[in-house]
Amino acid sequence: MQKAKKxxxxxxxxxxxxxxxxxxxxxxxxxxxxxxxxxxxxxxGQFLRLPASKIYGVAxxxxxxxxxxxxxxxxxxxxxxxxxxxxxxxxxxxxxxEFHLKPGETTRDGLxxxxxxxxxxxxxxxxxxxxxxxxxxxxxxxxxxxxLRKLQRKETQNN
Numbered sequence: 167m168q169k170a171k172k173x174x175x176x177x178x179x180x181x182x183x184x185x186x187x188x189x190x191x192x193x194x195x196x197x198x199x200x201x202x203x204x205x206x207x208x209x210x211g212q213f214l215r216l217p218a219s220k221i222y223g224v225a226x227x228x229x230x231x232x233x234x235x236x237x238x239x240x241x242x243x244x245x246x247x248x249x250x251x252x253x254x255x256x257x258x259x260x261x262x263x264e265f266h267l268k269p270g271e272t273t274r275d276g277l278x279x280x281x282x283x284x285x286x287x288x289x290x291x292x293x294x295x296x297x298x299x300x301x302x303x304x305x306x307x308x309x310x311x312x313x314l315r316k317l318q319r320k321e322t323q324n325n
Contacts, residue, residue: 172198173209183214192225201232237272237279239317241297246285248292253306257293258282260307265314277321278314 176194180187191214195206202225211218225231241261245254261267261280272279288294291303295310302313 169199169203169205170209173206177209177213180213185214185216188214188216188221188224189228192221192231196231201235203233234270235272235276236281237277238321239278239297239314240281241267241278241295241314242281242283242286244284244286244288244292244294244296245282246289246292248289249286249294252292252304254293256307257295257305257310260311264307264311277318 173195176191176198177183179194180191188210191210192202195210196202199206207218207221207225210216211221214221225233243249243254243257243261245258258269265273265278267273267278267280269280269282283296286294286296286301288301288303291301293305295302295305297313297317302310
């Protein structure tokens with residue numbers, strides 16, 4: 167119910183619902199809820215008088231939109247040329263082996279989610295990993311495991 171109230175508040179910011187508001191509203195909903203849920207698509211469709219198929223058609227065209235909740239720690243691994251050459255594939259292999267985490271997935275405990283991105287724009291720091299928007303340079307598989315284990319311990323202590 168809380169999400170529905172937040173959505174209504176977002177919708178109230180639009181004076182006259184038009185199709186041109188679709189992308190900005192999708193962005194605001196995702197910012198508020200963390201992802202685009204089926205309920206959000208339905209509510210947005212009713213608000214803009216658009217079928218869900220149109221909303222999904224637009225939202226799936228852009229890779230910025232997510233349709234599943236992400237983990238508390240959103241890991242983005244850069245696969246740009248510099249990062250690829252400097253070993254980002256081994257970072258990905260380590261995540262798959264140590265955390266059973268593949269691109270687009272979230273760990274069972276909801277702690278980590280993984281997204282592969284084309285470029286994080288930090289080529290001089292390659293390979294780069296971003297966790298919740300904080301960049302980690304010259305990343306290796308073992309360095310990432312150490313960092314993620316530290317985050318796991320922190321969460322265990324907090325709960």
